[in-house]
Amino acid sequence: xxxxxxxxxxxxxxxxxxxxxxxxxxxxxxxxxxxxxxxxxxxxxxxxxxxxxxxxxxxxxxxxxxxxxxxxxxxxxxxxxxxxxxxxxxxxxxxxxxxx
Amino acid sequence: xxxxxxxxxxxxxxxxxxxxxxxxxxxxxxxxxxxxxxxxxxxxxxxxxxxxxxxxxxxxxxxxxxxxxxxxxxxxxxxxxxxxxxxxxxxxxxxxxxxxxxxxxxxxxxxxxxxxxxxxxxxxxxxxxxxxxxxxxxxxxxxxxxxxxxxxxxxxxxxxxxxxxxxxxxxxx
Numbered sequence: 001x002x003x004x005x006x007x008x009x010x011x012x013x014x015x016x017x018x019x020x021x022x023x024x025x026x027x028x029x030x031x032x033x034x035x036x037x038x039x040x041x042x043x044x045x046x047x048x049x050x051x052x053x054x055x056x057x058x059x060x061x062x063x064x065x066x067x068x069x070x071x072x073x074x075x076x077x078x079x080x081x082x083x084x085x086x087x088x089x090x091x092x093x094x095x096x097x098x099x100x
Numbered sequence: 101x102x103x104x105x106x107x108x109x110x111x112x113x114x115x116x117x118x119x120x121x122x123x124x125x126x127x128x129x130x131x132x133x134x135x136x137x138x139x140x141x142x143x144x145x146x147x148x149x150x151x152x153x154x155x156x157x158x159x160x161x162x163x164x165x166x167x168x169x170x171x172x173x174x175x176x177x178x179x180x181x182x183x184x185x186x187x188x189x190x191x192x193x194x195x196x197x198x199x200x201x202x203x204x205x206x207x208x209x210x211x212x213x214x215x216x217x218x219x220x221x222x223x224x225x226x227x228x229x230x231x232x233x234x235x236x237x238x239x240x241x242x243x244x245x246x247x248x249x250x251x252x253x254x255x256x257x258x259x260x261x262x263x264x265x266x267x268x269x270x271x272x273x
Binding site: 001002004005006008009010012013014016017018019020021022023025028032034035036037038039040041042043044045046047048049050051052053054055056057058059060064065068069071072073075076082085086087088089090091092093094095097 | 101102103105106108109110112114116117120121123124125126127128129130131132133134135136137138139141142145147152153155156157159209210211212213214215216217218219220221222223224225226228229233234237238239240241242243244245246249250253254257258261262264265266268269270
């Protein structure tokens, strides 16, 4: 069930890279393409942060994950490395669950 | 699949109980930026014969950043392959360790592991927010996703957000 979508997604991700390396430059030079492509990861990552912090399944919830995200944001603002940001988020959630 | 944000997105959708195809679509959409990286790298790398299909697998944020930062093409190619080999081996080793270790954990919530992915996404997102437009797009995308979430299947908010970005990008100005 999960392997079909996984293989298709993997093939798509590889094909996108191959296309970027091999297509003539003009295919990706349109101003609209140039504008949309850098904004896609920004929008999708922001949507992932929001939905994985403030939702469980299809229900909006406010729990310790919000505090964990705030801790991660502080780590980001302090220019902490990637792993430190992730650990700051996870540790905050774990400690708060123990305390509450 | 060797492109971190796409891997996280796929797992995020599936782990939240969403349709795996929605996860696959989100992963592919997150991977589109690699096409722009490839375009940038195509003039810097040696892509004759078999090198093209092999090189393609390693076109990601980090390899692109390390390669285009060099002044000489030879140094750029060295940077590309050094980054590619280091990241590919360590990233997949870490993934394997994670996959094996989770079986030893009774409840991932005790370690706060459910809070780790949003923190990781935030860390990936932050460097892209240094201008006003991406910051506004990020805030709007988060709000759209949360508003849509109760009404559509899990994972679909991501596709709605992607569609909104495309509409925003193609609007006349």
